[in-house]
Amino acid sequence: MTFAPLALAGLSHHTADIPALERFRFPDEEVFLQRAREHFKGVLLLQTCNRVEVLVQGDGRMLAEFLHEQGKSGFFVLEGAAVPRHLLGLAAGVDSLIVGEDQILGQLKRALALSQSTGTCCNLIELCVTKAVHVGVRVRRLTDINRGAVSIGSAAVGLAEQLLGTLKDRHILVVGTGEMGMLVAQALAAKDLTAIYVTNRTPERAEILAGKIGGKAVKFDDLYRYIALSDVVISCTAAPHPVIHAPEIGKVMEERLWPLDVSPRHLILIDIAQPRDIEEEIRSIEGVHLFTIDDLRQVSDATLSSRKAEVDRAHAIIAEEFDQFVMQMKRSAADETLGLLYTWAEAIRTRERDRALHRLGTADPRMASVVDDLTRSMTKKLLSDMTVAIRASAECGDLTTAEALVRAITQGEPLCFRTDE
Template structure:
C-alpha cells in the first residue's frame, strides 16, 4: 500500500502576540539538543526555533501528535498550525511581518541556525529543510522588492530608539552594552550613529568585547568591572546569552548608592534595557529608587510606530507571500509524491530483478557478458516504461489531484482500473 501523497506538517508555539516575556521565558527549552533528540523519537522531522520573541516547534507530523508531545514536555497555552497555515506562517515569519519589530532581518539568520541545529541533531528531514530554505528565500525576496526593512529593524536598534525616547536625546550620554554577540553588535552599531560621550562594551570573554568595541569606536571593559561601569552609565542595554541573570538586585542597590551625591535627595536615574532571553536583569531592581527597567515587552511601542510607516510595505509583502504560498504547497506535494514514487520504483525493481533471473535461468548460460547485457536491458526498459507514468503521477499530486495520483499508482502496481462507471 503506497504512502499518502501528502506531507503532514504542524507548527506549534507561542510568540509576542500572545505571551509576555515571562511566559516566553517559562516556555523555552534550555537544552535544545535534548529536546530535538526526544522529538526525533516521535516525528520524521523536527525543528526548534527560539528567539527573543518566540518559541516555535515545526514537525513533519500531525497537529494532534505535536500538541500531545508539547503537553508531555510540560508546555501549554500554545497555538497550533497545520497544513497550508504552516506554510503561510513560515513565510510571514521570514518576511518580517510577524516580528515584534516589523521588517527585522535577524529572523533569517535565526531560521538558518535552527535548521543547522536540526541537521546536527538528525531531525532535519528533507521536508523540514525544504520549509526553512523556502521561507528564507521568500524572506530575501520580500526585502529585495519592498522597503519593509527600512529604518530601525531589529530588537537591538529598537532598544536604542527606546533609550533615546526615554532620555530625549543620547547626545553626551554614557552607554554600556553588555554582551557582544549578534544582538550586542546590532545595539552597538545603532549607538555608533549617535553623538555619545562614551560607549562601553562588556562581555565575559574580554577579547570579544575588544573586537566589538573596536568596530564602533567604543571601549571594552572587563566583566569583573561590570558594576563599576554601570555606575558610570546613563543607560545599560543588556543582551547576553547567559542562562541566568548577570545583573543582580543587590549589586544594583550598591551601584545606586554610588550615584547619590552628598547634597542630592535622590540618586541619578539609571535606565536598564534588558533584551536578552532568558532575561539578564533580575526583576527585583524595579523596587530600587532611581532604577527604570525595560524589557522586550516595552519595545512593542517602537514596533507600533514602525508599523505605521511600513504598513504599505507589509501589504506588498503579503501580496508576495500570497504568490509564494501556492508554489510552496506544490513543492510540498511534489516532495510527498517523490517519496511515494520511491515505493513504485522499489516495486518495479523487484519485478525487474525477478524476471531477469528467470530469463538467465532459461538461457542456462554462465556467461558474465550475457548476464550484464540482460541486466542493462531490463533496467533500461523499466526506467523508460515508468517515465511517463511517474511524470503523470507527480504532476497530478503537485497540483492537488491526489485521487488521480493514487489511482495511477494502484493501476500500475495492482492492475486496478483508474475509474469505475456506476452504470
C-alpha cells in the same frame, strides 16, 4: 489543498508575554529535537527573543499531545496551508515584533542547520525553510520594509534615545557580544556618545566588538563598576540565567547618589535577552528604570506606521509566492511517495537481473552491462504511466490517492474509492 502532513505549534509575542515565553523555551535544543524525532518524520525548533515555534512533518493533534507531554501549554497550533503561509510571513518580517527586521532570516537558517546536523530534518521541512528564506530576501529586495529600526537591538537603542531625549554625551554599557550585542553596538556607534563600554564573559570577544565600533572593552568582573558609570545599560547575553542582580544594583545606586542629591541619578536598564538577563526585582529600586522586550512594542508601532505601505507590498508578494510554495510542497510529497515505488521496483529489478546473469553463466562484462541496461530501461518504461498518475494525484492535492496507488502496486492492497450518492 492537501499535501504531506505539516504542523507548527508555539508561542510568540502575539500570544504571550516574556515570562510565558521563558516557560515555554527548550534549554537543550538538541535533546528536544532528538526526542521529537522519535514521534515525527522531521522536526525543526525555532527559538528567538520573541518566539518559540516547533515545525514538524506530522499532524497537529500529535504535535499538541507531544508538547503537552513535555509540560508545555497555552500554545497555538497551525496545520495544512496555514503553515507555509505563516512561514512566508515570518521570513518576510511582517510577523516580527520589529516589523521588517532582518535577523529572522539568519535565525531560520540556523534552526535548519541545527535540525540537519542532529539528523532530525526531512526533505519537506528543508524545502519549507529554504523557500521561506528565499521569499524573505525577495521581499526585502523589492520593498523598503526593513527601513528604520529593523532589529530588537536597534529598537533598544531607539527606546534609550526616546527615554533620554538624546544620547549625545551619554555613557552606554553593552552586556553581551553575540549577534544581538553586535546589532546594539552598531546602532550605538552612529550616535554621538561620550563612551560605549562593551563587556562579555569572554574578554577576547568584547575586545573584538569594541574595536569594531570604537568602544572600550571592560572586564566582566567589573560589570557593576561600569554600570555605575553608565546612563544606559543594554543587556543581551545568551546566559541561561540572570547576570544582573538586584542586591548589586542596589549598591550601584548608592554610588550614584552625590552628597547634595536627594535621590540617585537615574539608571536605565534595557533587557533584550531571552531568557532574561536582569532580575525583575530591580524594578523596585529607586532611580532604576527597567525595560524589556515587551516595552519595545511602542518602537515597533512607530516604525510600523511609517512602513504601512511596505507591509502591504510585502503581503502582495507573499500572496504571489504562496501558490508556488504549495505546489512545491505537493511535488515534494509526490517525489517522496514515488521514492517508495522506485525503491520497490529497483529491488525487484536487481534481483531478477542477478538471476538472469546467473542462468546465463557468463562473466562477460559486456553481457552483464547489456542485461543491466535492459532491465533498467524496462523498469523505467513500466513505471512511466504510473509515475504520471501518482504525481498528478499528489499535485492536485490528493496525496491519499497517490499513496493508495503506491500501496496497491507494491503491497497488493485493493483500491477502494468511496462514491457519494
